[in-house]
Amino acid sequence: METSFMLRRAFQALLPATLLLTACSKDDVPAAPAPDQGRVLISHAAAAANTQVTAFVNDQQVGQLNYGQTSSYLNVNAGTPTLRINNGAQQVATQPLTVAKDQNYSVFAFSPTATVGSVNLLTVIDDLTVPALGTAKVRLVHLGVSATSPVRLSIPPATPTGAPNDLTTDVAFGAASPFVAVNAGPLNLAVYNTGAPRTQVVAVGEGTGSGTGTRNFEAGKIYTVVVRGIAGSGVPTAQQIQAVIISNN
Template sequence: MKTFITPFRHALLAVALPAAFAFSACSDDDPDPAPVVEQGRVLLSHAAASANIQVKALINDTEVGQLNYGQSSGYLNVNAGTPTLKINNSANQTAASQTITVAKDQSYSAFAYAPTATTVGLLQVTDDLAAPASGQAKVRVVHLAQGAPAVKLSQQTIAGPVDIPNISATFPASATATTWASGFASVPSGPYNLLVTTGATSATVVAVGDGTGTGLNGTATATATKTYEAGKIYTVLVRGILGSIDPALQPRAVVIQHN
């Protein structure tokens, strides 16, 4: 069937078309879309035995969370740049303050720790979250146990501790130290009874056990194990103060899962 344009419809089109063009021209005045803010990710961990209380974490003076001693956050989205990270006590007094570096699409861990038994410091490390090979997990050690010797990770076996290659760390001698966090190493997935050990004889500093921080310290071992899953990435964090009379502040090892 044919469609006819009547004189009346011609008149409507004559009015409508110029109006449409006028409306289109006005769209040039629409505001530009907001620019995309580049961000990275930061995981926060309270490992400062010298501040065995709940603390507030602030980035550029904006509170981003509260952490109890031994607690870690998930990854927080943080604008790329050089923001200031602060750790405040319950009275909102600043115990530690440090500029951190955040690059676009990069992941980091930032730790509050005890440089001495009475002070609080901050340390940052880049997290390589590239997926491990099939059937593998990745693990590293972070050494923030004040007064403890250099450590490595070992696996408890019937024959005794067997060191895991390329995982060792020393307590940070300064805020610019780099050896307090080992790189990530790949291990076959499965259950492990890991130990934090020291020296050529792999003497036990603290047992990792199930990774909750309940492993025994000294030369004792824990029988608990933890399953390190294929594709997952873990940090074994050693925290505390060697020789503390408070059992809660003695060295303990906890496992942080990154993905």
């Protein structure tokens, strides 16, 4: 009897360990942690390659864009992935990206010249920190082929002989300004040359490319003004110089 009692006690002592081993079967191995990621926005502003392009990140297709279209922000694993732009089956541009955890980026496909099919890539870091109370943020990206360079994003003068109120410093072709703060409300912005006399290169207006009207810059919002197209005579209407607005948040 005593032996039977001791065996029973030993079995009871082993039972919790047995259950624990059963619970820790291979089916319950913890899932691998999610990879660190950043976010990348892609914009097709290559006026000399104004057909649909396909974007790939590390050979994985992430979207197709017509000329003038911009993607939403895409989640991309942190590291140094390669962005590739194809026109049909033909690769037209490729560039390694440096993507940091929780950082945001914009990549602009643009034409460095008016040569048909020419495409380069401009990558900029997007500071999406919320603007101060009652303000918005805006920046200028200059991708206008053969247009005046450098240029500035400005508020036009109130009188014909007045000077524009510059919002950004000089922005060369193929470059972007930092974001700057503007008071929230309706604005009719324009892009001006930097020499004398100060003349308007292109009006921003409502930001659709028409160059007319005003845009209501909402408090807390972040915007990018993109100058794109080709300057010169004989350029088809859809590819002429224009300024458009992209919302970043």
